[in-house]
Amino acid sequence: MQKNISDCNIGIAGLGLMGGAIAAALREKCGVTQQRLFACDRDNDSLNTAMQAGLTGKSFEASRAGEMLSLCDIVFLCLNPSSIPGFLEQWKDSFKRGCLITDIAGTKESIAAAAREFCKYRESASGGYDDNIDFIPGHPMAGAEKSGFSNSALCNFNGKNYILTPIAPNKPENIEFIKQLIYQMGFSRITQVTPAEHDRKIAFTSQLCHVIAAALIDCESDTEITRFGGGSFEDLTRIAMLNAPMWTELFIENRVSLMDRIDQFEKSLNDLKAMIGRSQAVELENRLALVKERRIRMSKR
Amino acid sequence: MQKNISDCNIGIAGLGLMGGAIAAALREKCGVTQQRLFACDRDNDSLNTAMQAGLTGKSFEASRAGEMLSLCDIVFLCLNPSSIPGFLEQWKDSFKRGCLITDIAGTKESIAAAAREFCKYRESASGGYDDNIDFIPGHPMAGAEKSGFSNSALCNFNGKNYILTPIAPNKPENIEFIKQLIYQMGFSRITQVTPAEHDRKIAFTSQLCHVIAAALIDCESDTEITRFGGGSFEDLTRIAMLNAPMWTELFIENRVSLMDRIDQFEKSLNDLKAMIGRSQAVELENRLALVKERRIRMSKR
Numbered sequence: 001m002q003k004n005i006s007d008c009n010i011g012i013a014g015l016g017l018m019g020g021a022i023a024a025a026l027r028e029k030c031g032v033t034q035q036r037l038f039a040c041d042r043d044n045d046s047l048n049t050a051m052q053a054g055l056t057g058k059s060f061e062a063s064r065a066g067e068m069l070s071l072c073d074i075v076f077l078c079l080n081p082s083s084i085p086g087f088l089e090q091w092k093d094s095f096k097r098g099c100l101i102t103d104i105a106g107t108k109e110s111i112a113a114a115a116r117e118f119c120k121y122r123e124s125a126s127g128g129y130d131d132n133i134d135f136i137p138g139h140p141m142a143g144a145e146k147s148g149f150s151n152s153a154l155c156n157f158n159g160k161n162y163i164l165t166p167i168a169p170n171k172p173e174n175i176e177f178i179k180q181l182i183y184q185m186g187f188s189r190i191t192q193v194t195p196a197e198h199d200r201k202i203a204f205t206s207q208l209c210h211v212i213a214a215a216l217i218d219c220e221s222d223t224e225i226t227r228f229g230g231g232s233f234e235d236l237t238r239i240a241m242l243n244a245p246m247w248t249e250l251f252i253e254n255r256v257s258l259m260d261r262i263d264q265f266e267k268s269l270n271d272l273k274a275m276i277g278r279s280q281a282v283e284l285e286n287r288l289a290l291v292k293e294r295r296i297r298m299s300k301r
Numbered sequence: 302m303q304k305n306i307s308d309c310n311i312g313i314a315g316l317g318l319m320g321g322a323i324a325a326a327l328r329e330k331c332g333v334t335q336q337r338l339f340a341c342d343r344d345n346d347s348l349n350t351a352m353q354a355g356l357t358g359k360s361f362e363a364s365r366a367g368e369m370l371s372l373c374d375i376v377f378l379c380l381n382p383s384s385i386p387g388f389l390e391q392w393k394d395s396f397k398r399g400c401l402i403t404d405i406a407g408t409k410e411s412i413a414a415a416a417r418e419f420c421k422y423r424e425s426a427s428g429g430y431d432d433n434i435d436f437i438p439g440h441p442m443a444g445a446e447k448s449g450f451s452n453s454a455l456c457n458f459n460g461k462n463y464i465l466t467p468i469a470p471n472k473p474e475n476i477e478f479i480k481q482l483i484y485q486m487g488f489s490r491i492t493q494v495t496p497a498e499h500d501r502k503i504a505f506t507s508q509l510c511h512v513i514a515a516a517l518i519d520c521e522s523d524t525e526i527t528r529f530g531g532g533s534f535e536d537l538t539r540i541a542m543l544n545a546p547m548w549t550e551l552f553i554e555n556r557v558s559l560m561d562r563i564d565q566f567e568k569s570l571n572d573l574k575a576m577i578g579r580s581q582a583v584e585l586e587n588r589l590a591l592v593k594e595r596r597i598r599m600s601k602r
Contacts, residue, residue, distance in 0.1 A: 141531030161528060191528045198529075204521055205534040211573055212513060212537065214592045218569035219562075220505055223598045227462055227492045228499075230442030233506040235536045236513065240596040244589035251577045251585065261520075262574050266567070268519035272512055273563050276552045284552065288545035291515045295541040297524045 002173045003073060003100065005030060005181065011072035013065060013087065015041040015050060017144060017243075018104050019078030020152030023055050025185035033057075038072065040065045046149035066094035074100050081105035082249045085114035092121055100174050101135040106202060106246075107253045108165045111137045112195035119169045134174045137195060139163040139202070140187065147243040157186035163202075165195040203257035208265060210247055211258070213240040303474045304374060304401065306331060306482065312373035314366060314388065316342040316351060318445060318544075319405050320379030321453030324356050326486035334358075339373065341366045347450035367395035375401050382406035383550045386415035393422055401475050402436040407503060407547075408554045409466045412438045413496035420470045435475045438496060440464040440503070441488065448544040458487035464503075466496040504558035509566060511548055512559070514541040 010032055012019045023039065026032040040060035041047050047059035060068040069075060069091055077084055084103055095101065105111050115135035122131045141161040144154035162182045166175055179190055193201070216233075217240040226234070251258055275284040311333055313320045324340065327333040341361035342348050348360035361369040370376060370392055378385055385404055396402070406412045416436035423434045442462040445455035463483045467476055480491055494502070517534075518541040527535070552559055576585040 141529070143531060160532075161530060163529065189528060201526065201529040205526060205529045206531060209517075209533040209537045211570065211577075212517070213533075214589055215566055215569040215573055216510075216513070217592045217596045217599070218572070218588065219565040221595075222502075223595065225502065225506060226599050227490065228442070228464065228502040228506045229462060230444060230507060231461075232510040232514075232540050235539065236510045237596055237599075238536065239533050241593050241600075242589060244586050244593055247589060248582050248586040252580050252582055255577050255580065259574065259578055262570070262577075264520040265516055266570070268516040269512065269563070269567070271519070272516055273560065276512070276556050276563075277560055279553050279556065281549050281553055285545050285549040287519065288515055288543060288548060291518045292542050292545055294522070294524065295518045295538055298518070298527050298538075299542075 002177050005032065008032075008073035009036050009038065009071050010074045010076070011068045012037070012039040012056075012076050012078055013068070014078035014080075014083075015039045015043070015046045015056075015149050016078060017147050017149065017151050017155060018140065018142075019076065020046070020050070020055075020149040021142070021155035021157070022076050022078060022104070022140075022185070023050065024152060025157055026181075027055055029186060030181060030184045038068050040068045041149075043149070049149065066091050069094040069099075070096055072096055072099060075102075077101065077103035077105075079103075079105075080246050080249055081107050081111065081253055084111055088114055088118045092118060093125070095122070095133060097126075098132040099134075100178065101133070102138045102178055103135075104138065104140055106139060106206060106250045108137050108139060108163075108195035108198040108202075110253060112165055112167050116167050116169070119167075123169075134169065134171055135167070136170050136175060136178050137165045137167065138178070138182075139165070139198065140182075141206075142187070145239050145241040147246070159188045160186070162187040162190045163198050164190060164192050165198045166192060167195075199254050200257045203254055203261045207247075207251055207254060207258045208261045210239055210242055211251065211262065212265070213237045214242070216240065303478050306333065309333075309374035310337050310339065310372050311375045311377070312369045313338070313340040313357070313377050313379055314369070315379035315381075315384075316340045316344070316347045316357075316450050317379060318448050318450065318452055318456060319441065319443075320377065321347070321351070321356075321450040322443070322456035322458070323377050323379060323405070323441075323486070324351065325453060326458055327482075328356055330487060331482060331485045339369050341369045342450075344450070350450065367392050370395040370400075371397055373397055373400060376403075378402065378404035378406075380404075380406075381547050381550055382408050382412065382554055385412055389415055389419045393419060394426070396423070396434060398427075399433040400435075401478065402434070403439045403479055404436075405439065405441055407440060407507060407551045409438050409440060409464075409496035409499040409503075411554060413466055413468050417468050417470065420468075424470075435470065435472055436468070437471050437476060437479050438466045438468065439479070439483075440466070440499065441483075442507075443488070446540050446542040448547070460489045461487070463488040463491045464499050465491060465493045466499045467493060468496075500555050501558045504555050504562045508548075508552055508555060508559045509562045511540055511543055512552065512563065513566070514538045515543070517541065 042062035343363035
């Protein structure tokens with residue numbers, strides 16, 4: 001039976017940039033009341049600010065996450081990717097029966113594995129009755145170059161992409177429910193793929209782009225260089241103002257796909273470099289014309 | 302003696318993306334009347350559109366550029382970089398005495414060389430009287446990923462950078478005059494450097510960024526990839542929709558500096574790649590933190 005959002009208590013585990021943005025979207029766009037929205041975080045300032053702003057109705061320190069989980073029909077895990085398996089392990093018995101869990105991590109294979117294990121544990125621990133718990137891994141493609149709850153307003157969900165990577169135990173009605181919620185939050189396109197496919201694609205669109213932006217800044221020490229900027233440099237390097245611990249995790253977690261993508265990028269870069277070095281104008285212009293045409297096709301949905 | 306803009310006839314040689322944008326800025330922001338603004342181009346449609354829109358008062362086919370030049374006190378050469386030396390050579394006797402010339406090309410060493418030669422020729426050809434002609438090479442950092450006169454409105458000069466690369470013969474009052482005009486057009490910061498310095502800096506902020514964007518698109522054939530885009534990929538590759546012939550020219554013209562910049566970028570990329578491949582989380586996080594801090598410093602003026 002599909003859940004009804006107005007009957008649900010919703011918990012945000014991790015009230016950072018994305019946790020805060022999701023909380024705001026649930027309140028402003030999905031009709032979730034303050035009384036039914038809870039948050040836990042290790043930063044008490046963020047928790048207090050959210051309460052005072054009328055965003056959340058209850059706050060829980062990190063050490064009391066289990067108390068929150070025991071109340072929630074829906075839980076958004078908005079933690080750093082590497083913290084999620086440990087969080088599930090620590091609080092596996094605290095989640096309410098029938099709870100629907102999702103997460104926001106930028107890598108999905110390891111999360112999906114942890115989710116499968118968690119669902120299996122709950123099934124085996126339920127001693128015969130239907131525990132009915134579910135965990136649908138997801139990835140909202142709507143970050144910002146700044147981090148933390150205080151920057152949540154920088155995340156704009158309107159028109160953005162959301163990836164869901166369902167696992168075998170997921171119930172179709174739960175997938176349907178979470179999709180409706182995602183559209184209500186403002187996202188315009190949901191793509192369903194396997195966790196492995198997600199990680200391969202994201203290695204390109206997200207992680208490779210961040211590595212490139214970082215390398216661009218790494219190779220230029222002149223901080224007055226923006227005098228010579230015309231927009232391209234600024235656009236390509238804005239994401240170099242990244243959350244260093246989180247991106248370190250994402251890069252290393254997804255390193256197999258990411259290394260492949262770096263190799264492919266380097267190959268294309270070297271092709272172009274060779275043509276430039278040899279002044280092969282015709283070949284270079286043809287290749288750039290193909291690139292232009294492909295990028296224009298990519299812009300069209 | 303400094304020119305007075307309202308007494309000047311102004312010619313735009315090349316009514317493309319930037320020529321059109323400069324024409325519009327001169328009319329809308331600098332008080333230049335339609336009667337005093339002329340254009341020449343090989344595309345008659347652009348010329349006619351500009352006349353009908355009340356932008357320009359006279360139009361000249363490319364073969365009649367000399368007629369326009371003989372009337373102009375100020376000339377903006379808005380041609381592809383490689384066309385400028387030939388244009389100067391072809392029409393060197395047509396420019397009006399005392400004319401102030403500038404250009405918009407994205408490479409400056411070759412333009413500065415052509416400008417020096419042109420000024421020298423005019424001086425030697427003037428037979429003793431003061432020809433008083435001047436050519437101040439420049440580069441407005443305000444392009445767009447689309448090209449052509451019809452896309453001129455995409456160029457927004459407000460708050461943008463402008464580089465001037467004066468040469469020895471330039472008169473201080475002419476440099477002052479052109480700077481005032483540039484600020485009037487909406488640009489917020491003018492940087493004066495040598496042509497060589499310009500080309501080294503621009504190889505990084507502009508050309509390297511375009512090569513990287515092109516390589517990113519070159520290495521991914523899935524045109525549905527934008528389903529997995531969260532903004533980074535879109536921002537990094539928007540400029541891959543480039544004007545292929547013009548960027549081919551710019552890359553090859555400035556290939557010595559550009560190859561250096563590609564090498565430096567590849568070195569940084571390989572450093573990061575090595576850390577990712579070896580899962581060196583501490584080193585990687587430290588390096589990314591330095592990158593973040595440097596990029597933030599670059600944002601501040």
